[in-house]
Amino acid sequence: xxxxxxxxxxxxxxxxxxxxxxxxxxxxxxxxxxxxxxxxxxxxxxxxxxxxxxxxxxxxxxxxxxxxxxxxxxxxxxxxxxxxxxxxxxxxxxxxxxxxxxxxxxxxxxxxxxxxxxxxxxxxxxxxxxxxxxxxxxxxxxxxxxxxxxxxxxxxxxxxxxxxxxxxxxxxxx
Amino acid sequence: xxxxxxxxxxxxxxxxxxxxxxxxxxxxxxxxxxxxxxxxxxxxxxxxxxxxxxxxxxxxxxxxxxxxxxxxxxxxxxxxxxxxxxxxxxxxxxxxxxx
Numbered sequence: 362x363x364x365x366x367x368x369x370x371x372x373x374x375x376x377x378x379x380x381x382x383x384x385x386x387x388x389x390x391x392x393x394x395x396x397x398x399x400x401x402x403x404x405x406x407x408x409x410x411x412x413x414x415x416x417x418x419x420x421x422x423x424x425x426x427x428x429x430x431x432x433x434x435x436x437x438x439x440x441x442x443x444x445x446x447x448x449x450x451x452x453x454x455x456x457x458x459x460x461x462x463x464x465x466x467x468x469x470x471x472x473x474x475x476x477x478x479x480x481x482x483x484x485x486x487x488x489x490x491x492x493x494x495x496x497x498x499x500x501x502x503x504x505x506x507x508x509x510x511x512x513x514x515x516x517x518x519x520x521x522x523x524x525x526x527x528x529x530x531x532x533x534x535x
Numbered sequence: 536x537x538x539x540x541x542x543x544x545x546x547x548x549x550x551x552x553x554x555x556x557x558x559x560x561x562x563x564x565x566x567x568x569x570x571x572x573x574x575x576x577x578x579x580x581x582x583x584x585x586x587x588x589x590x591x592x593x594x595x596x597x598x599x600x601x602x603x604x605x606x607x608x609x610x611x612x613x614x615x616x617x618x619x620x621x622x623x624x625x626x627x628x629x630x631x632x633x634x
Contacts, residue, residue: 363536364536367540367541371540371544374544374548375544375547375551378548378551378552379551381551381564381567381568382551382552382554382555382558382559382564382568382571387563387564387567390563390564390567391567394570394571397571397574398574401574401578404541404544405578405581407536408581408582408584408585409585410581410584410585410593410596412593413577413581413593413596416597416600420600420604421600421603424604425603425604425607428607428608429563429566429567429611432563432611432614432615433563435615435618436563436614436618450558451558453557454554454558455554455557455558457553457554458550458551458553458554458557459550459554461546462547462550465546465549466543466546469539469542469543469546470539476586477537477542477586478537478538478539479537479538480536480538481538481585481586481588482587482588484588485585485588486588486590489590490590490593494590495590495593495594495597498590498591498593498594499594499597502591502594503591503594506594506598510598510601510602513601513602513605514604516605517604517605517606517608517609520608520612521608521609521611522612523612524609524612524613524615524616525611525612525615525616527619
């Protein structure tokens with residue numbers, strides 16, 4: 362049962378990822394990424410990360426993707442020729458990606474890490490991955506990281522307003 | 536389901552994202568491919584979190600989520616600024632910094 366769920370999720374996630382890269386219209390790429398993220402959230406559930414899966418759907422597939430949709434609609438669907446990048450990259454990019462995948466796979470499968478072939482520790486702590494456990498970790502052990510993240514979001518919001526805000530037209534380069 | 540499978544899947548997603556970043560020229564799509572790479576990394580973190588039965592990796596994924604959101608906001612702000620100034624949305628055309 363777990364295998365079926367995993368492979369269904371994996372096929373969906375990989376298909377979505379390939380569609381993001383291969384579709385020519387950026388608007389469709391955004392929608393493909395939403396599909397990818399939803400399937401990936403299913404895989405997160407298999408790893409007992411309920412809260413992360415929910416946050417992924419709500420924050421990523423919900424909020425962040427809306428920004429993408431708005432921007433893709435704002436700049437318009439520019440249909441670019443798919444493989445019209447610089448000729449050396451057209452060959453080099455996929456080759457490098459394939460080489461990296463093979464290398465990481467060899468590193469993972471050939472490593473002597475204990476338990477990699479198993480399903481992880483059998484006795485996970487009670488409430489592992491629930492909002493309560495994650496929240497406890499975040500507000501007790503990782504409080505400084507949490508506060509730094511809030512500062513980062515604030516700075517990013519200000520930066521977006523400064524970058525994309527409409528300047529006075531007479532202000533030269535503005 | 537062995538943890539290895541999740542790690543191989545995360546490597547595959549990361550590689551697909553990398554190929555996209557290298558091949559595509561539209562900055563919006565490049566940002567989308569960066570998201571793919573980040574989600575590959577997040578999947579690896581969650582796999583190891585499950586492997587050790589330790590929740591720290593999950594908090595790390597949440598931090599990755601926050602950083603990704605900040606990166607998207609700034610990146611898309613740049614795209615909008617490019618569009619407003621009639622700069623073609625093509626990263627190959629932006630080479631004034633290469634000296």
